[in-house]
Every structure is written in structure tokens, then in C-alpha cells.
Amino acid sequence: MRSNLIAFAVGVGLLQVQPALPELPPLAGALAAALLLLAIFRRQPLVRRGLLIGTCALFGFSWAALRADWRLHDDLPGEWEGRDVQVVGVVAALPHGFERGERFEFDVEAVLTPHARLPRRVNLSWYHGWREDEWRNGLVIRPGERWRFTLRLKRPHGNANPHGFDYEAWLFERSLRATGYVRPHADAQRVDDFVWRPGYAIERLRELIRRSFFAVLPDAPYVGVLVALAIGDQQAIPAEQWRLFRQTGVTHLMSISGLHVTMVAALFAALAGYLWRRSERALLWLPAPKLSILAGWLAAGGYSLLAGFAVPAQRTFYMLSVVALALWSSRNLGASRSLLLAMLFVLVLDPWAVLAAGFWLSFAAVGLLFLVGTARLGAVHGWRDSLAHWGTTQWAVSIGTLPLMLLLFQQFSLVSPAANALAIPLVSFVITPLALLFAVFPWPLLLHVDHWLLAVLMDCLSWLAGWPLWEQPAPPLSATLLALVGVVWLLMPRGFPARWLALCLLLPAIFTRAERPEPGAAWVDVLDVGQGLAVVVRTARHALLYDTGPLYSAESDAGQRIVVPYLRATGIERIDTLLVTHRDKDHSGGLVAVQEAVPITRTLSSVGEITGERCVAGQGWTWDGVRFSILHPSTSDYERPNAKTNNMSCVLRIESADYSVLLTSDIEARDEQALLARSAAQLRSDVLLVPHHGSGTSSTPDFVAAVGAREAIIPVGYRNRFQHPRPQVLERYADSRLWRSDRDGAVLIRPGRELALSAYRSEYRRYWHAR
Structure with missing residues (x-):
């Protein structure tokens, strides 16, 4: 089963590096042929196993191609670029303010301009300059509102540079098939205050929570971080703070990560189980362990949706879903199978998740934790064992994600283990719960205390940021893959042969030298x-x-x-x-x-x-x-x-x-x-x-x-x-x-x-x- 799941993921990833989409009919024919061969060789186990792995890879490739073909057909025709188009639609997601206006996703419901054809979802900017008085008097764009706009759109286009961010891939993954702006001096009319759909309701709730945070702490320096921890909206975190997080290696904590989702699920599961055990009638209807599983799963799902359902939250929710289903049915799927099934769910629903750095970092981190945890069996007794276990975990995550960090970001914080040892418990078990508690019970004192704790943490991180930051050229992919093999080898349990040799496999990635022209050349x-x-x-x-x-x-x-x-x-x-x-x-x-x-x-x-x-x-x-x-x-x-x-x-x-x-x-x-x-x-x-x-x-x-x-x-x-x-x-x-x-x-x-x-x-x- 594990090899089949990995093959499906490889097939999905292979499609995402193609310069052009393959034709769908030949892919369907190849799948039919693969299934026929499986039937022919069903009595030959070795041949059938190889064919099954190949079929799973082909199925992943074909599934990703089919989804991509659907999305590519939802495009903006070239002849409608740069032309005024009148539309009616709904603000689909949480708007984000910038210096001169608001930026938001917009679901197009009706195109009023004759013969015009637009994608179903577009990314819009609405600039304030031409209606400054109205914005100053409280005009606000809110999720779920229906508006009539005159738009000017263009096809997705981003800067294309080696080692650069692929903005077009980012738009494509989010099904934003055009970008543009609301035309100035044209009629813009709010048609409905709210259009009921589950997705719009969640986005409206996120907007209300965000507004409550800024109402209590309008000028606080770290309120953007608290908003990010509560609802996953990172837009209000200044560039200087992101730089500090990168220098100390705690960027993953300043958004809703898998650790936060798991913590919320565990908290609700424990609370629900404790209360359920107080009633004998309730226990006769449903055992407390199953009720705890259900409560934790629902809490994880709700928090993931509130966070915008990013890849780390998706991965954690799907993995918790697999574990919850196994526990509910009294089965033990094992750590690796649970992780791979979570990956399967992510890639079936979002084949483009493999384009995000967070996908690789989040799955790699959890996989390493499973590797370290299962390799060191035994109960933890006393503070010394707890401290040793915590140190092992920090070491595994730090050294394990090093090759990917160098490949994706060309830098690695040397103080990351110390910074994470301080920040993980404080952020996950104190700061984030207080932020969520304020979201449910908006008592201002909770947020003031939470911001004070965060300020203390930021002061500590600022001190740690003064230590060196390892920076180097991007290593070749071959060196990165070799380093990943070395990481797995290095983290094997004590007694595994020649673990020290694994360090040699990391050296090509860590000490990559920059290419330079020969003398006389430029x-x-x-x-x-x-x-x-x-x-x-x-x-x-x-x-x-x-x-x-x-x-x-x-x-x-x-x-x-x-x-x-x-x-x-x-x-x-x-x-x-x-x-x-x-x-x-x-x-x-x-x-x-x-x-x-x-x-x-x-x-x-x-x-x-x-x-x-x-x-x-x-x-x-x-x-x-x-x-x-x-x-x-x-x-x-x-x-x-x-x-x-x-x-x-x-x-x-x-x-x-x-x-x-x-x-x-x-x-x-x-x-x-x-x-x-x-x-x-x-x-x-x-x-x-x-x-x-x-x-x-x-x-x-x-x-x-x-x-x-x-x-x-x-x-x-x-x-x-x-x-x-x-x-x-x-x-x-x-x-x-x-x-x-x-x-x-x-x-x-x-x-x-x-x-x-x-x-x-x-x-x-x-x-x-x-x-």
C-alpha cells in the first residue's frame, strides 16, 4: 500500500513539471492498457506488483492532468484583456489592504457585457485614490457581499527569474485565472450585504475576528502575528518581523501549522471526554473515547477552515482524520501509512500542493518526527527523559529540514534549535490558545496579556537574531536528494551501522560553491x-x-x-x-x-x-x-x-x-x-x-x-x-x-x-x- 501511495504522489508531481499538458485520450488509453495488463498478470505476484505501482503513478499523473485541463479551460480570452467588462459577483475571500486600496478574490456570477467571457474567480484590486472621501467615511469591502463592478482584467502573469517566486503557479493553484482592478469613475454598487454559502460564511467569520483583534490593539506592533495565529491571515505582519522570523528559523510557527491544529484537537478531545464522563446516560449512548475522537476531529476541521485551509493545516487535518477513523474502528494503521494517506487526500483535492514549499517542509517535518519517535520506543520517565526526548525532536527537525531549507531559501538559521525550543511551547501552548480564546470570548484583557507575552518572545528572538545566519548558493537537486538520504541514515536508531558516514552525504549540499565565469569572461x-x-x-x-x-x-x-x-x-x-x-x-x-x-x-x-x-x-x-x-x-x-x-x-x-x-x-x-x-x-x-x-x-x-x-x-x-x-x-x-x-x-x-x-x-x- 505504501509504495502505491508514493507512486501516486510521484505521478502527480511529475505532471507539475511538464511544459505542456499531455492529450487526455492517450492517457485514458494508457490507463486502460495498464488495467488490462493487471488483469492478465493477476496470478504472477512480482509482475503484478510492479504493474500496480506503475498504474498508480499513471493514475496520479492522469488525475492531475484532468484537473489541470479543467482549470486551463476556465481562462480569460486574449481579446478581452484590457477591456472594460461589467460583472456581478461576490467577494469570495478575506480582503487585504495595501497602501492605496484593497485586494480581494471575486467570484463572477454574471457577465453583463455582451459576448464577454470571464473566468469564474479573479483576483481584484480596488484603489482608493479616486474615491478617497468614501473610503474615509467607512466604505468597506467584506466577504460574502454581492457587488456590481466594471472591471479591467488581464491574464495571469508574473516575473520569471531563476530561483524566483512563480506568481503564475500561485494564482493557478488558487484557481485565480485573471487579475485586474475595479475601474475608476465607473458605477460600483453593493447589491446584497451577504450571500449565504458555507465558504462565504467562514470568510465573513474570519473578517469579524480580524476586526475584533484590531479594534482592541489598533497600534500594537505584533497584532498581525496574533491575527495570523488565530485565523491564518498573515498580511498584517510587517516585512521586518518576517525577516526576524527567518533569521531565527521560527517562520513556521507564525502561521497556523500542524502543531497548532493538533494542539487544538487534543485540547477539545480532552475537554469533551472529561465532560462526557460526568453523565452515565451519555456513556451508555456513546463511549467517552469515541466522543473524544469525534470532538477532536471536529475541532481540527473547524480550526483548519478558520485558518484558510492552507497546506500545513490540510496535511494535519487529513492525517488526524485517518488516525481518528482508525481509532474509531479500533484499527492501527501505523505512522507512515497515516502520513501517506494524508498526502493522498491532499493531492487528490489539490494536485498543485506539490508546488508549495510548505507542502514539502510540513510533510518532511512530520515524517522525521515519526522516524525519530518510532525508532526510539519506550516510555518517558522524569524530566531528564522528557528533556532528552525534546532535544532529540529539535535535532531531528533541524537537521532533517536543512537540505530543503538550503534548496528552497538558500539560508539556514544556526540558532534555530534554541529559538524553536523557546518559541514552540510558548506559541503553541500559551499564545495561540489565548488568541483563540479571545476569538470565542472577546475579552480585551486576554488579548493584552497575549500581546505582552508575544512581545517578550519577540525580544528574545531579536537577541538570537544577532547570531550568524548560514547563507549559501542554492545546491543542485542531486546534492539535495543525496543529503535527504543522509538525513534518514543519520536519524536511524542507535546501533544502525556507520551512521557517522551519513554526514558525508550532507557535505555536497552544505558546501555548494557558486559557479563563476572564467577569467576574461563575463x-x-x-x-x-x-x-x-x-x-x-x-x-x-x-x-x-x-x-x-x-x-x-x-x-x-x-x-x-x-x-x-x-x-x-x-x-x-x-x-x-x-x-x-x-x-x-x-x-x-x-x-x-x-x-x-x-x-x-x-x-x-x-x-x-x-x-x-x-x-x-x-x-x-x-x-x-x-x-x-x-x-x-x-x-x-x-x-x-x-x-x-x-x-x-x-x-x-x-x-x-x-x-x-x-x-x-x-x-x-x-x-x-x-x-x-x-x-x-x-x-x-x-x-x-x-x-x-x-x-x-x-x-x-x-x-x-x-x-x-x-x-x-x-x-x-x-x-x-x-x-x-x-x-x-x-x-x-x-x-x-x-x-x-x-x-x-x-x-x-x-x-x-x-x-x-x-x-x-x-x-x-x-x-x-x-x-
Whole structure:
């Protein structure tokens, strides 16, 4: 049974790495053939067992393909992107506020615009600016409300970068098949205050609980954490607190995890059993142990739904369901079988759960606990045994999840065991129960006490965060798999042969070295940051960052979301030169995040407020046989009063042994002419970063001809409001091969016998990605 369950999970996972969905009729034929072979070889046990495992894998693959096909057909037709559509629908989930408005999921019930076709569920933003008075006077979007909106939508699209977050996969898993916004100055009308459906009722309850928390602690620094522990809503936790949790390795505790669900189930089971035993008539009707099982199962289900039913809560609830069913029927399924059955339930209902890091971390952690617990049988007596058992558990989870943490996040907290030893009992058995108790009985004193306890814990975590954090490049998948084998070997019970050799299997993953170009060569990576720019340049022993990407909102920028994770994953521990080309926020928006995360040796910029040196034409340096030259702006440009920020863009030319690249930022026609007059001979390059995202004010024919690039890269956002790149500009690059970040994702330039460029979207194509 175990091998069959694992085979089904492997089949589901295999489907999620396909670049395109397979045709369903051939899959159905393959399943029919597999079942026929099972019938033919039913009297040959070994052959039948192998066929059964293969059939289970094929069934998992086919089931995931069928679900994906259904979801892909619920899409937004291309001809309806960017067009006004009037709809009636229901706010389907808890809205989340951001700097300028509200973001929420919306179930489309009726499309009022003739001939328009929309997905059943979309992700919307409603910006406050145009109706500021109404928002100030108490206009609130609440779950379960029916509204009539005029929308403008687009297909799901996210930034595509190596080691980056796949936003399109996140949307696809949640069946959000379009994103968009409520149109300003159009009629928006609340039709019904509440539409009854179980899902909407749960979301409305979550919203009421969240509101009660913020009513009692409106300005408390850690109220967002308490809300997350009570209802699973993490939106109010600031980025600084998430950074603290990552540095101490307690991120898993600051949302509703399996431990919390299990604790609630155990608490309700014990309480219900205690009360049930007080009545003889009740005991004659149903034994107390079975009543405890039922009460614990119902409590776990209710808490999981209140938490938004994320993967850790799902995994725990399904596993508790399997255990509860076994106990109810007086059967013992065993720890591993219970865990695998829980995995089966998760993947049947949500085949895309394997795309979430939490799926792997949560199942790995519970599996390791089962491995350690079953390998060390015997009762626990006294505080010494309890302390030893607790230490063993911490060691197992810490060392066991190390390979996955390095693969997924490229960092590991060295103080994680100590931080978790302190935080797990306090959060799970004191802070979370008090938060839940307040949700049921909203007595303000409960929440004030709870927040005080959390503040004490946060002070302790802040002290621990000062200790080192292990960071390294992302290890190869092969090294990670080898390390996982080593973890299982290492955690085997005492007496298992040569356990110390398991440490050798962990070494390739822990001591992964970053790849670097050979001397004389340069690697240039134009990251996909949307409508903005960030370019990473590496030589044999140095690194340069050319711009830091856009500022998305007050809480988010490309520096923290894209640039810093990319630097960490590729092993760049120090930036030798940071070049911020000009003031515009689409180029300098991630500056602060980069400065806080990575040591910077030298900063060049045309922005006076940034500490560092001016970038001036004529500057240059050589790293590892690669020549870097600043071509613009000139000294006289700094003396011009009221110069446009675009005209002050720093232009950089990179010349290696194999090719040359010209990085132009946002220069316009005037600057191009100045470059032609001042340094025309230096402009010729193999690769050109197209000026100003392909705007109509740049890329003059003379400039394009002088550069003569074989390859032209346009950093541009998907369906951006500036309509970049302009069609007339694209025509000027007819002799170049064009690359676009909105279509190709990150563009990576590598040396070789022939100049080699690659597009990340082509290398990492998945069936849910926009074509």
C-alpha cells in the first residue's frame, strides 16, 4: 500500500513539471492498457506488483492532468484583456489592504457585457485614490457581499527569474485565472450585504475576528502575528518581523501549522471526554473515547477552515482524520501509512500542493518526527527523559529540514534549535490558545496579556537574531536528494551501522560553491522585474549590480522580492560596484533593500542624494580581464539646471574576451545624439539593452545603426500603461534578434564559441504559464 501511495504522489508531481499538458485520450488509453495488463498478470505476484505501482503513478499523473485541463479551460480570452467588462459577483475571500486600496478574490456570477467571457474567480484590486472621501467615511469591502463592478482584467502573469517566486503557479493553484482592478469613475454598487454559502460564511467569520483583534490593539506592533495565529491571515505582519522570523528559523510557527491544529484537537478531545464522563446516560449512548475522537476531529476541521485551509493545516487535518477513523474502528494503521494517506487526500483535492514549499517542509517535518519517535520506543520517565526526548525532536527537525531549507531559501538559521525550543511551547501552548480564546470570548484583557507575552518572545528572538545566519548558493537537486538520504541514515536508531558516514552525504549540499565565469569572461543577467531594470554582471572574482528594480508599493520592491534572493541563490556575497543609473523609482526602487542585505564596496550614481561617487563619462576599470567603461553622462550634464532624470542615466559598456554589452538605462534621443558625437566608436556592441524600455523618445535610427547589435533586450512590464515598446521602435531593430522580459522572462548572456543568450521562460516552461 505504501509504495502505491508514493507512486501516486510521484505521478502527480511529475505532471507539475511538464511544459505542456499531455492529450487526455492517450492517457485514458494508457490507463486502460495498464488495467488490462493487471488483469492478465493477476496470478504472477512480482509482475503484478510492479504493474500496480506503475498504474498508480499513471493514475496520479492522469488525475492531475484532468484537473489541470479543467482549470486551463476556465481562462480569460486574449481579446478581452484590457477591456472594460461589467460583472456581478461576490467577494469570495478575506480582503487585504495595501497602501492605496484593497485586494480581494471575486467570484463572477454574471457577465453583463455582451459576448464577454470571464473566468469564474479573479483576483481584484480596488484603489482608493479616486474615491478617497468614501473610503474615509467607512466604505468597506467584506466577504460574502454581492457587488456590481466594471472591471479591467488581464491574464495571469508574473516575473520569471531563476530561483524566483512563480506568481503564475500561485494564482493557478488558487484557481485565480485573471487579475485586474475595479475601474475608476465607473458605477460600483453593493447589491446584497451577504450571500449565504458555507465558504462565504467562514470568510465573513474570519473578517469579524480580524476586526475584533484590531479594534482592541489598533497600534500594537505584533497584532498581525496574533491575527495570523488565530485565523491564518498573515498580511498584517510587517516585512521586518518576517525577516526576524527567518533569521531565527521560527517562520513556521507564525502561521497556523500542524502543531497548532493538533494542539487544538487534543485540547477539545480532552475537554469533551472529561465532560462526557460526568453523565452515565451519555456513556451508555456513546463511549467517552469515541466522543473524544469525534470532538477532536471536529475541532481540527473547524480550526483548519478558520485558518484558510492552507497546506500545513490540510496535511494535519487529513492525517488526524485517518488516525481518528482508525481509532474509531479500533484499527492501527501505523505512522507512515497515516502520513501517506494524508498526502493522498491532499493531492487528490489539490494536485498543485506539490508546488508549495510548505507542502514539502510540513510533510518532511512530520515524517522525521515519526522516524525519530518510532525508532526510539519506550516510555518517558522524569524530566531528564522528557528533556532528552525534546532535544532529540529539535535535532531531528533541524537537521532533517536543512537540505530543503538550503534548496528552497538558500539560508539556514544556526540558532534555530534554541529559538524553536523557546518559541514552540510558548506559541503553541500559551499564545495561540489565548488568541483563540479571545476569538470565542472577546475579552480585551486576554488579548493584552497575549500581546505582552508575544512581545517578550519577540525580544528574545531579536537577541538570537544577532547570531550568524548560514547563507549559501542554492545546491543542485542531486546534492539535495543525496543529503535527504543522509538525513534518514543519520536519524536511524542507535546501533544502525556507520551512521557517522551519513554526514558525508550532507557535505555536497552544505558546501555548494557558486559557479563563476572564467577569467576574461563575463556573465550578464537581465532580470525580469516588470516595468523597470535590474542587471547582474559577474566576472571571475567580482560582481556588479546595474540598477535595483522598481518600487512596487510602500511594502514591496524588486530589491527584496527579486534582486536580493537572486544574489543569494547565485552565491554573490558582496557587490563590488552598485550602479544606480538615475532617480526614477523603476530603476532605484529596490536600493534600500539591497543596501541592507548585501555589503557594497563602491556605489556609482547620477543621483546626488545617494552616498557614493558620481558616474561620469570617461570612468573605467578592469576586473579579471573584463573592461567596464562609463559613457554617459558627461561632467557638463551635471551642470545643466533642471535636467530630466532620464537624461542623467548612467550608460555602461562591458567588453569581455567574447562579446560586448551596452547598458543604456533610460537615455533618450538627445542623449543618444550626444553619445554619437562624443564616443561613436565605443558604441558598437554585440548586445544592446534597448534604451528607455523601447519608448518612442529613444532608439533613434542613427544610434541603433551605430551600435549594430546582433541581440537587443527590452526590459518591459507585461501590458504596461506606457505601451512600451512602441511598434515604430521595434521596426528599427529589424536586423537584431529581439528579447523581451515580459515575454521571455530573465535573459541570461553567456560567453562561448558563439554568443549565447537564453530566456528563462523557455528554460523553465510550465503548462500554466501564459503563452
